[in-house]
Amino acid sequence: MTQTSGLQQAASSARPLFTPDFFSFEGVLQTLTSGQFAGPLQIALAVLLFVAAGRCIARFLGLAIAAAVIFLYLQGVTVEDSMMFFERFADRISAAVQAFLSADVAPQ
Secondary structure (H helix, E strand, O other): OOOOOHHHHHHHHOOOOOOOOOOOHHHHHHHHHHOOOHHHHHHHHHHHHHHHOOOOHHHHHHHHHHHHHHHHHHOOOOHHHHHHHHHHHHHHHHHHHHHHHHOOOOOO
């Protein structure tokens, strides 16, 4: 009877539960997104999408929003905090729009 070390047991349990499939598009996507390259692949695809968008306002706004999200995440802002902020911000914008639309503007 052979004994296996803890390292060999850990290595055997770390094997993927599925076999890679490179013969179909879905299989390739599943293989790429479930492996160790999922994070770098998503970053590379995001950069490719950003470059492919061309020069436009939407591209700049997307970059600004992504930079703001990353900055706030690094500062410790949670999803609940940001949702509460945006709810209050939307209420204030709504009140400002209502005040603007209901203002009495008469020529003098």
